[in-house]
Amino acid sequence: MNSSDQLTSNENFLEQIINEDLSNGFNKRKLKFRFPPEPNGYLHIGHAKSICLNFGFGKTFSSPVNLRFDDTNPEKENIVFINSIKEDIKWLGFKWDSECYASDYFNELYDWAIYLIKNNNAYVDSQDQETISIQRGVPSSAGELSPYRERTVDENLDLFKKMKEGNFMPGDCVLRAKIDMSSPNMHMRDPVLYRIINHEHHRTKDKWKIYPTYDWAHGQSDYIEGISHSLCTLEFQVHRELYDWLISKIPKQKEILPKQREFARLNLSYTIMSKRKLAEIVNSGLVSGWDDPRMPTISGLRRRGVPPQAIINFCDKVGVAKRENIIDYALLDFCTREVLNKISYRVMVVLDPVELEIINYPEGDSETLTAENNQEDETYGSREISFSKNLFIERDDFKEQANRKYFRLTIGKEVRLKNGYIIKGESIEKDSEGNINKIVCTYDPKSKSGSGTPESLRKVKGTIHWVDKNNYENISVNIFDKLFLSEVPDENNEADIKKLINRESIKNYNTACAEISLKDADFNKYYQFQRKGYFKLDKKNPEIIFNQTVTLRDNIKF
């Protein structure tokens, strides 16, 4: 299976815009996209939507897609985030054309700022942040002009140079665009283009004392790279007027101007996408880290065992529009199962074991049975599993008393041991507290799976999994539940997100018994523990610890 080839979605409104541009004469070879993360955190499933969108366009239009780090704020950004972001994108299977950094353009941006000043389109304001904020006013009425708004070009040039040379302290002054203090769009009320920050930048080190703001850096970066369509989320809609204005004021060398268009970000039920809140639960120790298998981060999903193709399929099914949305988590689960069903290796693991003794099986005997690795695809081959008189089965696969709808093991009823024989429950042994510690059964020696005998072909309602008590591997298994109790944990912005955490979202089974083949469990494989779900070996641990990715679809009603 290979990335988005077989996807069949309708063309979304952004693709329509691109196609319109094309039919209006835009040269297809000039199409270019970009994914522009700020390296201040880990990527999550919401970013995956943007990644799939941009790189998806790259594929459908055979256009380059740049990875550009929006690294204009050295106080928040860090090289470790750059590395994790690159790793996640690669893992998803996408290849960027060039690896770019807004900081690569700092010189050019500086020159253009001088150009703006010379054209009376920017000025140095020497007021403090609070004053500027107050002067900006409120949306419903005009703001006031800064007293420094009419400084001469020479004065501005001189001051700006001094800002750059470090003659001022942070907060002393900023460079502002001179636009319109009465605009109903607050972003047009003389936005800040440069501020002074005394902090080493992870790439430019201590070269700069001033750093461009998002508004000044982003559109110009798009312009420099020749991005044709700059796609971002809805909250940047109000920035578009400024985006276009700034590009219209820089010296023109190119005929193609980037076009910003906005789409709705992804929201998933029972989880959150806010980097800040995600950081909060990481820092408070409620999860083990950014890559905790319960986290909606790419690294968390990876560790959980969600394959990249499932994420790509999910992003495709989710669609792209401008409407606020909350996607049902069940859709992600569906996409995960759909992929995993085809590629996972089936094995038998008993999470909560109870002993099963076959009284009419010869004492001391054992045999080797063969089992298919993946009934969806015979090229996965088969493996051997051992069978003997004493086995483990799942504790809840037996009931002393059961109604007609229960078709696992019970006294007097037959059930099939997967890949083995048909057995019948005979009796149970309990300890002094009434807990079952052994189930005794008989087996039909002629009913061996695959033997072709009439006995083996008998229809038996239930099939259960098992592990040989004389030949198994003890493993540890993590079962997960939703991380948040609320369907929309982000709903109330003021609420303490930590209080919404499901404290029972992880359950560990450290006495699980696995068939012996799992002694060589492979990090690169996806497994299905039959009847229990899909599981992935945890890469962070030297011992064998499996994380449950998703359960099997479960329709039990009784």
Next chain:
RNA sequence: UGGCUCAUGGUGUAACUGGUAACACGUCUGGUUUUGGUCCAGAAGAGUCUAGGUUCGAGCCCUAGUGAGCCAACCA
């Protein structure tokens, strides 16, 4: 109370730019099955936020209203 954006089954996305709503997930039936999985067959569920208007005809166009989101960081 300024501006921008959005409004279609439970959820998400479509509807060839005007011809009486489709696809996916979810839900429910039934069948197959050595995984209560997969697979197969089928069903229920919206008349498109409201009110007007244009039109032979409107989810698509117009007007007004209602509801929701975003914007007043030297964050992105």
